[in-house]
Amino acid sequence: MVKVFWCVGMPRPDFMKFFSSRINYMYPSPIREMVAKIAYKSRIKPVISFAAGEPDPDVLPRDIYASMVSDIFVRENRIVNYSPAEGVLDLREAIAGFMKSHEYVDTSYERIIVTVGGSQALDIIARIMLEPGDVVVTENPSYVNTLLCWKHYGVRIVGVPMDDNGMITEKLEETLKKLREEGRLVKLIYSIPTGQNPSGITMSMDRRKHLLEIASKYDLIVVEDTAYNHLVYEEVDVKPLRALDKEDRIIYVGSFSKVLGTGLRIGWLEASPEVIEKIRYSKQPMDMCAPVPCQYLVLEVLKRGLFDEIKAKAIKAYKEKRDLMMAALDKYLPQLKHTRPVAGMFILLWLPEELNAIEFADKLLEKYDVAVIPATPFYTNGSGKNVIRMNFSMAKPELIDDGVNRIAKLVKELVAPAVA
Numbered sequence: 313m314v315k316v317f318w319c320v321g322m323p324r325p326d327f328m329k330f331f332s333s334r335i336n337y338m339y340p341s342p343i344r345e346m347v348a349k350i351a352y353k354s355r356i357k358p359v360i361s362f363a364a365g366e367p368d369p370d371v372l373p374r375d376i377y378a379s380m381v382s383d384i385f386v387r388e389n390r391i392v393n394y395s396p397a398e399g400v401l402d403l404r405e406a407i408a409g410f411m412k413s414h415e416y417v418d419t420s421y422e423r424i425i426v427t428v429g430g431s432q433a434l435d436i437i438a439r440i441m442l443e444p445g446d447v448v449v450t451e452n453p454s455y456v457n458t459l460l461c462w463k464h465y466g467v468r469i470v471g472v473p474m475d476d477n478g479m480i481t482e483k484l485e486e487t488l489k490k491l492r493e494e495g496r497l498v499k500l501i502y503s504i505p506t507g508q509n510p511s512g513i514t515m516s517m518d519r520r521k522h523l524l525e526i527a528s529k530y531d532l533i534v535v536e537d538t539a540y541n542h543l544v545y546e547e548v549d550v551k552p553l554r555a556l557d558k559e560d561r562i563i564y565v566g567s568f569s570k571v572l573g574t575g576l577r578i579g580w581l582e583a584s585p586e587v588i589e590k591i592r593y594s595k596q597p598m599d600m601c602a603p604v605p606c607q608y609l610v611l612e613v614l615k616r617g618l619f620d621e622i623k624a625k626a627i628k629a630y631k632e633k634r635d636l637m638m639a640a641l642d643k644y645l646p647q648l649k650h651t652r653p654v655a656g657m658f659i660l661l662w663l664p665e666e667l668n669a670i671e672f673a674d675k676l677l678e679k680y681d682v683a684v685i686p687a688t689p690f691y692t693n694g695s696g697k698n699v700i701r702m703n704f705s706m707a708k709p710e711l712i713d714d715g716v717n718r719i720a721k722l723v724k725e726l727v728a729p730a731v732a
């Protein structure tokens with residue numbers, strides 16, 4: 313029952329009159345909605361969740377963080393004050409070093425702004441670059457929260473299909489040509505080249521190079537989202553777009569969330585000085601700075617050289633879980649197509665065409681206590697109606713086979729009557 317905070321019978325404001333027109337562009341995130349349903353259901357029964365896109369809290373080194381925290385609080389007297397809006401200077405320098413050692417990118421702290429996760433970085437990019445009616449081109453499907461966030465700014469999102477090698481860049485060029493002929497103003501290409509969310513697909517080097525050639529030919533800015541760049545499970549010959557770019561066309565969005573922990577909320581932006589200047593103006597009044605204790609914690613991890621150790625532990629654990637999930641899919645649902653990610657946290661599964669992913673996910677949770685995310689909202693054009701996203705990083709390894717078996721049971725139940 314909803315608690316009533318006003319006197320019954322007294323006049324109340326009609327809030328609809330006060331909301332801005334931007335609320336017309338605001339939609340709930342399917343991920344958060346599903347997480348809320350899981351939380352509710354878990355109070356009644358244990359749920360096997362393949363829903364969230366997070367690192368496993370039991371893999372994250374909470375003990376190491378705990379041991380460092382008291383030391384940092386004693387040592388850094390500014391830890392409970394604001395940092396500059398751009399972030400703690402030492403952290404910006406450490407991130408510049410990290411980009412050189414881990415991403416083949418030669419940069420300097422002046423080109424870096426520490427943000428509240430990659431999410432804030434993506435929001436700020438929209439604030440400083442996008443107007444209602446502008447077009448952004450992305451992979452189809454793409455990360456739903458970026459799509460939702462950028463839609464707040466009234467932009468039109470146009471998707472380009474992917475295959476096992478990432479965005480099909482020939483189609484990207486066709487799309488850009490067509491949009492130009494229609495007189496549309498395309499500003500950005502948004503790409504998650506490694507371990508893409510939701511597909512898990514990693515873009516090949518040839519495609520990366522081609523994407524940059526196209527960006528140059530059509531004079532576009534590329535937003536490279538590198539959230540999963542450090543969760544790579546096989547030897548793959550890829551470099552970030554930013555490392556291949558010779559024209560300073562990339563706005564690089566980084567995040568420590570997926571390796572060090574999503575709750576730390578530390579990400580960053582790396583871009584050319586003109587862009588950084590505007591980002592600084594936008595960020596200052598927004599939040600003053602990213603959480604300072606977390607900035608110092610991440611700095612300490614980088615300074616002590618712990619990132620690689622933490623990453624290695626995560627890769628070992630998630631690779632095992634990925635293999636278990638793929639083996640279970642091949643065992644119980646061999647007739648269905650799914651992606652085979654070499655990086656990231658997700659597998660996309662195509663259900664039989666007649667099934668609706670949203671209804672399927674609801675039924676799966678209700679009847680079989682398994683949570684997945686319907687991938688439909690990740691598609692830019694209303695397609696993907698029968699596709700679900702499955703996360704393997706959070707699941708308990710001993711429950712993965714059972715969870716996939718339950719998915720297979722529901723598929724059979726829902727499809728069998730039509731076949732009989």
Ligand SMILES: Cc1ncc(COP(=O)(O)O)c(C=O)c1O
Nearest residue numbers: 429430431455509539567569579
């Ligand atoms: C592709 C992608 N980009 C950005 C983010 C944002 O992560 P954070 O704000 O925690 O850095 C996520 C989180 O799931 C993601 O999947």
